[in-house]
């Protein structure tokens with residue numbers, strides 16, 4: 647995927663949102679786009695998606711892009727499963743494969759029981775899961791995630807982390823915007839910032855470490871056969887044994903997504919039983 651000397655403004659008399667953007671992202675790369683509110687991050691992703699046309703310069707992509715927009719339009723007259731089936735068909739999947747992928751994704755996000763619910767009647771969180779599922783469904787060469795984690799519950803955020811990492815590992819090109827500076831930390835191959843001047847610059851200092859102190863998240867997992875937990879878990883969790891083969895891991899909230907991702911991706915495979923915020927004064 648390559649942008650060459652891309653400039654964008656929404657009208658001849660309007661200001662330039664992006665200027666002289668050169669960006670090449672290869673297969674297997676996972677790239678973060680940062681920047682202040684209104685700096686042009688979504689505009690950049692929409693240009694890569696082909697939804698917007700550049701005012702100057704060129705955008706080249708290896709194939710159709712899959713895209714989770716910042717705002718998903720749920721007012722479509724379909725239920726979740728038939729909407730996903732249509733998305734799959736548009737991307738050239740057979741009806742059988744599209745149906746199977748839709749079922750797998752709804753299941754993975756824990757909303758298989760909502761397959762027959764009209765999009766207009768889904769809760770905001772479930773709707774966001776459908777928005778994410780429609781982008782993951784086609785296994786496109788380019789995946790664009792515009793604050794796609796916002797509105798998801800912690801388990802679903804971890805599933806999306808995992809899915810984004812899988813897409814890159816399978817040779818996809820993944821670009822994402824997220825307000826959490828620790829999002830996909832350790833998996834990101836590069837980060838860029840859109841400046842207030844519209845220029846895209848590499849972020850040299852990488853991903854800042856979340857601050858210690860503050861809110862704590864508790865993740866309870868069941869480790870089959872009482873196998874040892876993976877070592878060097880994010881956030882250096884405090885581990886408490888619970889009944890049977892269950893354990894509770896407590897980490898600063900800023901590390902909880904990374905911890906869940908590592909637990910879900912790691913070996914031994916663990917089952918997440920609960921994720922909750924530790925109340926003040928509780929231990």
Ligand SMILES: Nc1ncnc2c1ncn2[C@@H]1O[C@H](COP(=O)(O)OP(=O)(O)OP(=O)(O)O)[C@@H](O)[C@H]1O
Nearest residue numbers: 656663681682683684685686687688689690716840
């Ligand atoms: N379709 C449009 N027509 C006119 N102006 C637009 C359009 N889309 C975005 N803009 C303007 O372009 C600028 C950049 O918007 P954009 O949504 O790309 O920024 P962003 O960095 O994604 O912001 P946020 O972090 O708030 O989502 C803003 O000033 C916005 O008002």
